[in-house]
Amino acid sequence: MIRVGESKETAIVKEQLLRLLDNNVSVTSRTRSRAFLGSGKEVVLKYSKKHGPKGTRYWFGIVPNELESVSPEKAFIVLALGSEKDLVVWPFSVASKVLRPELRSPDGQWKINVERRADSTTLLIGGEKVRLDEYTGALDLLGFGVPKRGKCGSSPTIPAILAGEQPDHNTIRDMIKEIGELEKYFSETEYHFDHMILDAVWRKTRTSYPAVAFEVQIGGNYYEALSKLKHSWDKFNSKPVLVTTEKFEKKVDDLLDGSFHEIREQIRIVNWRRIEELYLATRKLTSLRSELQL
Numbered sequence: 001m002i003r004v005g006e007s008k009e010t011a012i013v014k015e016q017l018l019r020l021l022d023n024n025v026s027v028t029s030r031t032r033s034r035a036f037l038g039s040g041k042e043v044v045l046k047y048s049k050k051h052g053p054k055g056t057r058y059w060f061g062i063v064p065n066e067l068e069s070v071s072p073e074k075a076f077i078v079l080a081l082g083s084e085k086d087l088v089v090w091p092f093s094v095a096s097k098v099l100r101p102e103l104r105s106p107d108g109q110w111k112i113n114v115e116r117r118a119d120s121t122t123l124l125i126g127g128e129k130v131r132l133d134e135y136t137g138a139l140d141l142l143g144f145g146v147p148k149r150g151k152c153g154s155s156p157t158i159p160a161i162l163a164g165e166q167p168d169h170n171t172i173r174d175m176i177k178e179i180g181e182l183e184k185y186f187s188e189t190e191y192h193f194d195h196m197i198l199d200a201v202w203r204k205t206r207t208s209y210p211a212v213a214f215e216v217q218i219g220g221n222y223y224e225a226l227s228k229l230k231h232s233w234d235k236f237n238s239k240p241v242l243v244t245t246e247k248f249e250k251k252v253d254d255l256l257d258g259s260f261h262e263i264r265e266q267i268r269i270v271n272w273r274r275i276e277e278l279y280l281a282t283r284k285l286t287s288l289r290s291e292l293q294l
Contacts (some may be wrong), residue, residue, distance in 0.1 A: 013047045016084040025143040033066070039143050040074050044092075047080040048114070056117060058082065062099065062110040072096060076141060081116050088114070088121060089138040093291055098123070098130055119181075134182070134286050141287065169199075172216045172243055172272050175279040176200045182282045185211070194235070196228045201238070209236035216243045218272065222252055226260045226267075233263055240267040243275055 011032070018035060021027050026038030035043040044066055048058035058081050067075075075092035103126040105111045113124040114132070121132040135141075167175075173189055177200050180187025185202035191210060201210035213232040215225040222244075229240035240263055244252060249269060256264045 009049065010047050013080055013084055014045050017045050017047075017078065017080060017087075020084055021142070024139070037143065040071075041142060042070050042075040043142065044070070044075065044077045045080070046077060048082070050082050056115055058114040058116065060112045060114065062112065064104075064108065064110075067092070067099075078142075079114060081114065086116070087137060087139065088132050088135050089141045090132065090135050091141065091287075091291065094135075098125060098128070102126075103128075134283070134290060138283065138287070140280060140283060167272070167276075169216050169218060172218070172275055173199045173214070175275055176214050176216070176243070179275075179279055179282050180212075182286050194231065196231060198228055198232060201232075210238040212241060213238040214241045214243060216272075217248070217252075218243075218245050219248070222248065222255060223259070226252070226255055226263075229267065230260055230263050233266060241270055242267060243270050243272055245272060 014032060018027075018030055021030075021035050021037070021043065027035050028038050029036045033045050035045070037043065046060050046062065048060050051057045051059055058079070060079060062077070067077075070092055072093050077090045077092060077095050079088040079090060080086070081088065099110045103110060110125060115122045115124065121136045123130040123132050177187045177189050180200070180202040183202075185204065186206050186208075187200070187202050189200045191198040191201040191213075198210070198213050199216045200214040202212040202214075203209065204211050210232060213229055213236070215229055217225040225242060229238075229242060232238040233240050242252060249271075252269055256267065260267075
């Protein structure tokens with residue numbers, strides 16, 4: 001059912017969002033714009049299509065009565081940026097510090113403008129700017145198994161990782177990138193150097209050489225992956241990290257006893273599950289620090 005004043009497009013996206021919740025967490029009850037989860041959390045759903053000449057801005061209007069009676073510590077405003085695939089999960093405990101009475105427009109609404117770029121999400125309201133990077137794709141806050149990280153343009157969104165299911169190469173790579181960002185590194189994927197491409201690197205400054213170099217290898221050519229890590233170590237003194245699976249750890253160990261013995265003491269062989277654990281823990285800690293304003 002489409003509500004009065006609500007476009008068909010908005011109604012469709014909100015329904016898709018509700019289905020997404022139904023498929024991933026326990027939903028005890030729902031309306032067209034709100035869902036109540038079995039965990040006691042409440043979700044207020046908002047949607048905007050793309051605006052602006054470059055299609056990177058999204059405009060939302062929030063009416064005060066939409067937030068009436070919500071539990072400050074258990075409510076979340078979910079902003080859908082163009083579709084149900086790019087979401088900002090904004091804790092109400094944080095949003096309430098931004099949505100202040102003096103920032104309402106003459107018609108009583110909070111009118112917010114979200115600017116979405118490849119590496120940032122910024123909310124603008126009443127001349128103020130608020131970064132929402134850490135809440136972009138943070139579906140773990142709603143109880144999803146693994147959070148998603150939204151991307152702008154053609155970049156993929158990190159898919160939910162089901163318990164026990166091995167993610168694909170790009171998902172692991174993108175988690176590494178986000179961990180670096182949350183740890184205040186200048187983090188990037190597909191780092192080019194000397195006709196080689198590293199899966200991900202962390203740099204201490206925007207112009208410095210990689211401090212940590214990552215290759216994600218869950219199959220395929222391990223010799224090539226180790227060659228890139230060794231060359232990065234030789235050239236930049238980067239800490240080499242190879243992310244792999246239980247199945248291939250013995251194969252990597254054999255190579256380190258032979259052709260790549262020079263980096264045996266420097267390289268870190270990390271199971272992808274440990275990357276997932278670090279990803280979840282880092283996001284949780286960052287979110288907690290933000291809520292406590294520490």
